[in-house]
Amino acid sequence: MTAEITIRPIQAAETHSLRHQVLWPQESIEYVKLNNDDSGRHFGAFRNGKLVSVISLFIDGRVARFRKFATRPDCQGQGIGSQLLRHVLEDAREQGAQRIWCDARAVNEAFYRAFGLEPEGNRFYRGTIPYVRMAKDL
Template identity: 80%
Template sequence: MTSEITIRPVRVDETYALRHQVLWPQEPLAYIKLNNDEAGFHYGAFRNAKLVSVISLFIDGNVARFRKFATRPDCQGQGIGSQLLRHVVREARDKGAHRLWCDARAVNEAFYRAFKLEPEGNRFYRGTIPYVRMARDL
């Protein structure tokens, strides 16, 4: 059974639980908060009125960066994160960005390539997790 997904802006504090659960559950909650969170645009995907995916968008001039993209584990692989990322690509473009980038976990590189993001530079690590910067023109 598929259910309707609704995407809308959310308050930054609404993103914290999912960020923590999905991205860095072994760290304290403060670890997933960003110094510039208040300057960002935060979006959530809701299924049956429950928040199941979050992403945060930051605009600097004509360059946009998305961060802290997290989908509840039991909702992954169902296209929900894809819908949310497509929404954020449109939002970035609508807000005047000409370029979009993220620091992606290397394990998710193929997912981001499907959105025309390409690797830039070398892999780097946060703790033991390999990352790669990925970017595209809008």
């Protein structure tokens, strides 16, 4: 039996712990806070009332960017992140965005391709981690 997933807006501060745990556990928690967090739209996926996945959406005119997409390791591969990303793509569209992009870890490129995002430009690195910009028209 799969637990029901609920997705709802959350505050930026509610994303920090999961961002830290999943994306940059070797850094301080300050490392995962964004200067423009206050201007973003933040969403959480909850299973049994517990926050298990987070994503932050930033819209600038007709272009949207999502950042700091993190799903608890024990909840990955269960479709939770996919539900959350679908929600954010639709929210960006509803907010008037015509294009969306992210800087994806290269290891996750196939995941983003499944949502129609395609690589743009060359790989780049944050520390030792390879990234690729992924984008699509909405």
